[in-house]
Amino acid sequence: MPTDLDIRFMRLAIEQAGLAAKIGEVPVGAIITFGDRVISAAYNRRETDKNALAHAELLAIDGACKALGGWRLHECALYVTLEPCPMCMGAIINARINKVVFGAKDCKAGCLGSVVNLADMPFNHRPDVQSGVLESECGGLLKDFFANLRQNKKA
Numbered sequence: 001m002p003t004d005l006d007i008r009f010m011r012l013a014i015e016q017a018g019l020a021a022k023i024g025e026v027p028v029g030a031i032i033t034f035g036d037r038v039i040s041a042a043y044n045r046r047e048t049d050k051n052a053l054a055h056a057e058l059l060a061i062d063g064a065c066k067a068l069g070g071w072r073l074h075e076c077a078l079y080v081t082l083e084p085c086p087m088c089m090g091a092i093i094n095a096r097i098n099k100v101v102f103g104a105k106d107c108k109a110g111c112l113g114s115v116v117n118l119a120d121m122p123f124n125h126r127p128d129v130q131s132g133v134l135e136s137e138c139g140g141l142l143k144d145f146f147a148n149l150r151q152n153k154k155a
Contacts, residue, residue, distance in 0.1 A: 002133045006101055009033055009079040010133045013103070016043040016056065017081045017141050023048060027141040030056035030080040032064040032073065032097075039076070040064040056080060057088035061095050073097045074125075081138040083110035083131070089118040093125050101130045103138025 002010075009031055016029025020043035032040040040063030045054040057080055065071050077099035084092060084102065089111040092100060100119070102112065111118045112129050119129050 002101070002130060005036060006079070006130065006133055009038070009077070010081070010101060010103060010138075012038060012041065013079045013081050014134065014137055014141065016041050017138070020044045020056070021141065021145055027145050028056045028080065028082045030060040030078060032060045033077045033079070034064075034068065034075060039067040053087075055085065055088050057084055058091055061091050061097075065095070071095060077101065078127075079133075081141065082106050083112050083114055085109040086111050086116075086118070092127060093118065093123050096125045097127050099128045099130070101133050103132070103134050104142060105131065105135075105139075 013029040013031050016031065017027040020029060021027035025044040025047055029043045031038050040060045042056050042059035042063060044056045045059065046052060057078065060078065064073055064076055074096040076097050078092060078097050079101045081103045083106040105114045107114050109115060112131060119126050
């Protein structure tokens, strides 16, 4: 069951996803918290940056490392609107992020249960995971984005 803080932070991730949508990016947003404060926020910028690595999670992790002055984020939580992909889960595990909270499932690339669950693998770190937080809002952003994209291609 999500806490009030989980919901508050996921709403901030949704705001980040909205910023991505406004510039034509797939609307995925992420924030990283340290205790009860946000230390990093990001959204997808793959098309804008012309970079396959510019996922919201990776950009947020980069910002958090800079904010804390190190790569170990073991006291941090990541809130992301879409279930992380394999690349992002690798970064989450390697950064030692303590908790991952996500909204919508990703049936094509999700690595916290949809395709595979990397958090259950015997890596040296396993984050706590909470799925489905504000799932309909997170999924709705994606559904609307891709519906508009298809409609614009037809026009």
